[in-house]
Amino acid sequence: MFAIATKNFVENVDSGGFLISVSSLNDDINLLTVVVKRKRFWFWQKPKYLPADFILSDILTGDTPLEPVVVEKDFLKYQGTFGDSIQGTVDASFIKTSVSLEGKDTTKLQSSFGSLKKEEVDVQKLLHDCKDRVLDMSHSLIQQTKEKHRQVFGIVKERIVTTQPCSVIEEVQQGGQCGGTLSSCGPKTSKISLKENGSLNIDSNITMEIPINSTIAYGLLELEVRQNGHFELCLMSDTNGGFEDVDSPLEKTELLGVSGAPVKHTLQQELEQLKDHFQLLSALPASTRSSLLQQISKHMQDPAAIGALQIVLDQMYLGKKPGLGDIGLTESQQQKIQETLSLLEHSGQAESIQTTPFLTALHLIISALDEMTEDCLAVVRSCSLPPTLQTLERLVQCVSGAGEMPLSSVDLTQDLYEMTEHLFASFNVHLKRDSDVVRTEIGHQPGSRPLVLCVAIRGLASLAPTC
Known part of the structure; x- marks a missing residue:
């Protein structure tokens, strides 16, 4: 907080x-x-x-x-006062199964x-x-x-x-409902039907006196x-x-440390150097990619959790055993991070995940998300559904490529356009929809901000199951 x-x-x-x-x-x-x-x-x-x-x-x-x-x-x-409100409903029907999910998540920090x-x-x-x-x-x-x-x-x-004396107040409201029906019909006349409906609501109000x-x-x-x-x-x-x-x-003398700036490359060249990490993630089994994407989305609910996961990955990157209890994490944050590390270990299929390329790839994504402000993380999290991530990835290709693309080639609704325009502007990338064309333009003296945006979106899109 x-x-x-x-x-x-x-x-x-x-x-x-x-x-x-x-x-x-x-x-x-x-x-x-x-x-x-x-x-x-x-x-x-x-x-x-x-x-x-x-x-x-x-x-x-x-x-x-x-x-x-x-x-x-x-x-x-x-x-x-900062906060975000995310609400969504999903209904899916299959031959023998129907599922409905509804959720609402509101966070406010004053x-x-x-x-x-x-x-x-x-x-x-x-x-x-x-x-x-x-x-x-x-x-x-x-x-x-x-x-x-x-x-x-x-x-x-x-x-x-x-x-x-002053204060920091955090209010969190989470709610969800789940309904489902599963039916099984065999060659005989007997039928088995399972129906389940449930709801979950979590409210918290924490005040910190400074x-x-x-x-x-x-x-x-x-x-x-x-x-x-x-x-x-x-x-x-x-x-x-x-x-x-x-x-x-x-x-x-030349001074060690941070005195030397990195060699400047074009955005396209920088992304080309990182493409092996994205390809590695996209080659994972669909179930693993989906689980990792869900885990990262959970971390994005709390910027402090993204920062904590980054610290843990830093330690592992240096070959150190992460001490989850030593960096001020709540029990819930420790549990979420441990779930993510378990997925990473399963993906690496090695005795020590410190040595796996999957660690480097995940470290890459989280490092980009860790550079984002709270409101940018909220936008990215709200766009974490696979079809939306594919749309954002096409826009990233536009940013690093020709700078424009036909509007018909991207599913850009008005709501998504407004959110994406705000997100891109935060990273010094201007997005403009003009007639039947979408244009992107990198602002003056952008630094590494556009690259951070592209890495985060391409990394998450690599985890999204193909529709």
Whole structure:
């Protein structure tokens, strides 16, 4: 709840900007707190930020602590309500079977952070104080971070703080009805008939009280760290930190970590490089694909569950045994993730699913979904029926291909068009229906957003049973 609320806050007040949302109230984030920035597996993924239990003074040599000048000012007053409502009915009749399903799912998250303030370090004073200071390269945190080239040091330059007790409220309403008739007629005159009707309703209302002076977002200055412990603060937004490569001369050093941007390819080329993962999934038995699609749809009900599944898959990708009880999951979330992992293990048909290509393929899809906002996940989930996914996949082919296609070649109803238009726009792709043609156009400076959209849709469509 808290992580979703702070993520929504940052998306609304500083989308694509400097602020980083706080994921847990347990994170004690103050000015000059050391934060480890970890690069992810797929280049489009946002980095993970891991606050440490130290401030900058703790990892410097010498006994003189830094005493920064702090500037405080009012930020804004914030209250947001987010949610979605999904309702659907399915009726199916076969020779000997008839089934009817009806479901409704409504979720609302209300964040009332009240009046917020910004605390910011005076950077000029900080630069002066750090001029002759050196990092203690023998410090355990530095040693452990330096060993992993994907990780970079940053320090908290500014933070957004609550000034009064506030709350986050989540309301969930789920309901469903199921009816069915199964008849069996043999060569004799006897008949067997089974009728079943049932309904399920689940309501929950959870309130989380947020204490005063809680950090909900923060900004970082990354550090360029030399072998001898000297460091520089990265003051420009396009300058990234890292550790000096021990094999490079000092005057020609290249910093490890996230300093190098990936080589730019066209969207079509990038998707071509990933096609083996999609083909692997589409080659699974129809029942397995259907079950995996259902499991992922369940996770999409809760963005925190997608994030938790991503963490578990990250651990498995590194060859570690995932500890479901160690990442703050509810019992229901643990059960859903375990069901997904069981399906993955069955698909891999190997002793260790860490080594299966199915892990990589699923990791690919979930990493794309994890980049989505709550409202985008709601749209994707509502489009998770196989015929709708096939329509979205054709539109993705249009985005990465010619940029237009005949309207007759895609089943694009008015409701689906409006949802898809909103979804695509969120990833900097403009969708336009003009007479008998559908056109797609990638916006200016899209970054990796269109690729994330295409990966998510193509991945889910690979799991959809063929109609």
